[in-house]
């Protein structure tokens with residue numbers, strides 16, 4: 001059965017608010033829409049995947065879906081049903097999974113159950129039992145509603161394509177909020193399969209917060225370490241911890257020789273298992289000559305966050321007899337936090353001498369060590 005996943009993402013997310021439509025809000029390092037699309041695209045029964053978006057959101061959607069095989073983006077309409085209709089007219093095949101972009105987590109077992117039902121039914125929808133007491137209410141509670149055979153209906157919903165298209169042609173009522181309603185109105189049967197709490201739709205801000213907390217519970221703590229040394233050479237000033245310090249001597253290096261930023265960059269790359277700074281910025285590459293090392297740190301931070309990881313803390317120790325770090329410590333923390341998109345209390349800068357021993361003790365150079373603590377999700381690429 002040739003199955004297309006059709007994800008509708010043309011809504012404005014007004015109930016959730018926040019300025020950006022909810023499907024583009026970040027969740028564990030990637031947009032909600034990308035979660036929804038990836039969950040369907042990776043299911044072995046899904047042959048192709050298409051996404052319906054609002055016209056003004058083309059750039060945002062293209063960025064959110066970068067690298068995913070979703071073909072041409074389809075332009076949706078004023079109501080969800082208009083967006084679904086636009087999607088249906090752009091696809092072919094035997095079956096379709098119509099899914100809300102606002103439901104980021106779709107367990108594969110739900111898709112298995114839905115598609116298995118298409119053997120016997122023209123449509124299938126995932127449902128959840130209602131646990132709470134139900135009642136009508138305005139300012140005060142009105143009549144209770146018997147919940148015995150009530151369910152909450154989720155997406156994705158699976159349909160044979162022909163029957164769904166003809167059901168939509170017959171539909172005369174106001175815009176429906178799902179396709180099971182349309183199919184039923186046309187006299188066809190829709191199987192009710194077991195849904196999943198993970199499929200909950202993000203409707204309000206509280207839903208987004210719950211999804212964030214759920215994801216946070218799936219994160220594993222990881223630690224990375226970094227170490228770097230640069231020798232003194234020539235005249236100062238020097239770059240240290242992202243700030244320029246006056247000093248009688250300069251530091252030798254291909255880039256700006258900021259040992260602190262280099263050590264932190266390596267610690268972050270190490271925590272995420274992403275190699276080391278030399279691999280990403282080979283010293284032999286003339287592009288990095290004299291480079292401001294904030295570029296390296298910002299790049300590492302982006303890579304770590306793209307893997308869906310949260311950065312909790314970075315700590316570094318500067319090992320040098322001179323210059324004295326104390327008076328500049330606050331400025332370094334602030335600058336490192338700014339480059340890495342962290343708050344100042346997530347950045348620690350310490351310093352020590354080696355009591356006159358070794359190369360740092362003899363004043364031949366500066367060394368720095370760093371440790372980065374991150375939390376990484378199961379969804380890391």
Ligand code: CTP
Nearest residue numbers: 008009010011012013014015078079083101102
């Ligand atoms: N949707 C759509 N086209 C519309 C309206 C909604 O494709 N004209 C999509 C939404 O992007 C969402 C799904 O339908 O993925 C479910 O709709 P809903 O939760 O109502 O999302 P919004 O309409 O965006 O939110 P709100 O109603 O709060 O504005």
Ligand code: MG
Nearest residue numbers: 011012013080
């Ligand atoms: Mg809506």
